[in-house]
Amino acid sequence: MMLYCPTGFCSGLRSGEGGNLLVDQDTSSRPSNLRKRQKHHKAKMASDIVPSPTDSIIKITPPSHTSEGETKETFFSIIYEVTLPLLLSGLAMVGAGIYLHSLQDWPVFKEVEEIIILIPALLGLKGNLEMTLGSRLSTEANLGNFANLHGQWNFIMGNLALVQCQAIVIGLLSAVVTVGCVFITNQEASLNNSILLIACSMTTASIASFILGCITVGIVIFSARMKINPDNVTTPIAASLGDITALVLLSYVAQAYHAAIVNGLLWMPLVAIGTFLLTTPLWVYITMSNKCTYAVLKHGWVPIISAMLISTFGGLVLEHSMSQYEDLSAFQPVINGIGGNLVSIQASKLSTTLHKAYTLGQLPDDIPIIISPIKAFFSSAQHALTSRALLSFVIPGHLIFAGVIIWFREGSITVSSLFYPAYLIAATVQVAILLYIAYIITHWAWKRGVNPDNTTIPYLTALGDLLGIVLLGLVYQVIEGHKNVASEA
Structure with a gap:
């Protein structure tokens, strides 16, 4: 063909x-x-x-696009464009954190604790699919290709079918891996619970994919028409909406399927699983028939599957941490989400820059793949300027979002005087590591002839989730240790 x-x-x-x-x-x-x-x-x-x-x-052939005459972004122009999307996305993550904290009291989450393991993988999946979609769309918009209306909608429809296909398949794999983790860790896992997990994961992933895919398309088109760089706004909004949307869908879908199984209606989740499996060939056919998504479907599975496995491991860490520190769940979506949003902006912008300037697989000798952290953050290069701008958002952003969580859950969440400094240090370390890795992995992928739009964000957000969960757990361990020392004194 x-x-x-x-x-x-x-x-x-x-x-x-x-x-x-x-x-x-x-x-x-x-x-x-x-x-x-x-x-x-x-x-x-x-x-x-x-x-x-x-x-x-x-x-x-490479893009028929030139960057001549374009206005170079400055520190303040980046801050200006990303602040509102990041604030809105942060508030959505605050809502996700508060909602996740409340889910611990739902009967289905108490009786089927495996769902907790599934949450990071499922939220990470939704974020990865929508952010890679947003990154591809943003690159097209920045290359000036959305001027062609027919080509624009051909690209959009193919990508929506692609995301639907990926969501169903990875949703199934996420649940299967979660069930496997339960057996490996010697926890009790019944057949009914396994069916429940698979049905919940596939249903949530599919429905959320459609909703969020349409929203992502709308954001990119609106940004392009308003002369706003889609790279600065699409990924944070898509990621944040993905978290709260997937979490709400998962909770109600899990509750519905659990009630059906308890009432002897096991056929309902089984029918749902069968329906999604039967529709998958249709999405594959549509995607394979589209010139814009054919190659992504064939070669784009490794990043999202790898990210899913990393996130599932993060889910095991989350389940263990939540069993020790109940308040941790309220901050987990925020620290993971902010880190993922910031690094996704950087990855998307790096990819767009490479698409504009070079042929895939080629980099000039004066552009190294691995650079020192000093050069990554303090050089005069555009990527370092962007890193500084994004890193400057971490402390004020987390102060606002953590404050809102504590204020909203006053009485149910208690924090010590050590919490804020420890939490802010953890968040800053997380984002700094991710931004540094983003430069390396994006240029490494480009040099190898791999399109970063489809590969880097899943790895980065999954690593961000794992780092966020581990660092947040360390924060609570430090606070607990400080309390023990103070009580002994």
Whole structure:
């Protein structure tokens, strides 16, 4: 099968996907020579389509886009554009944290404790799918490709089908891995509980995917028309809405399926599982038929599956931490969400910059893949400027969000004088590590010919979740240790 995009719209294909697409290595493909190439565009069209022994490898030209004349972002312009989305997303995460804290009293969460293990993987899945979708859409918008209305909707519909397919499959795998973790840790796991977990995970992932996918598309289109950089607003809003939406859906879906099983209606979750499995081939067909998503479907599974496994391990840590520190659950979505949002903005912006300037698989010798932390945060490069701007949001943002949680749950959450400094140090360390890793993993993926839009964010957000849970647990351990020392004195 030979694929070709007549509108030149799909930059994901044009720049290569998953490291398995051929890339035009001619130096004439660099942005500085695009004008020369335009004179010979018609003559080169035929040569851009290269047959492949595997019938799925494509040679496609790089973006017909130049960054000349664009206004360079400054520290304050970045702060200006990201502050409102981050505040809104942070408040949504505060709501998610408060909601998660209240779920501990729901009968289904008391009787089926395995759902707690599933939460980080499921929330991480939703964030990963919507943020990678947002990153792909933002790259297209920044490359000027949304001016083509037909190509725009072709790209959007293909990506919505892709996300639906990924959500169902990874939702199933998340539940299966969770059940496996329960057996490995010698906990009791019944067949009914296993069916409940699988049905909850697939239902929540599928419904949330559709809702959040449509919202993400709307945000990107609105941002592009308002002349706002979609990279700065799409990923934080998509991630935050993903957390609260998935959490609310999971709780009510779990309650409904649990009630059905208790009342002898086991067939209801089984029918739900069967329905999602039967519709999966339809989403696969739509995605495979779309030039813009064909390669992502074939080669984009490793990042989200790897991220799911990392998040599941984080779920085990979360379950253990929540059993020791009840108040921890209120802050977990916030510290994980803020870290994931900030690093997703950086990853999306880095990817867009690389798409604009270079051919996938190529980097100049003066751009190293691994740099020192000093250079990553304090050099004059644009990526360092962005890192400083994003890092400056951590302390004021967490002060606001943690304060709102404590105020809203006054009487049910108690914090010591040591909490704020320990919590802020943990949050700053988490974000600093993620921003540093984001530079390395994005440039490493690009150099290997892998599109960062589809690969980096799942790894980064999963690592952010794991770091957040571990560091938050350490915060409570430090506070507990300080209390013990004070009481002994």
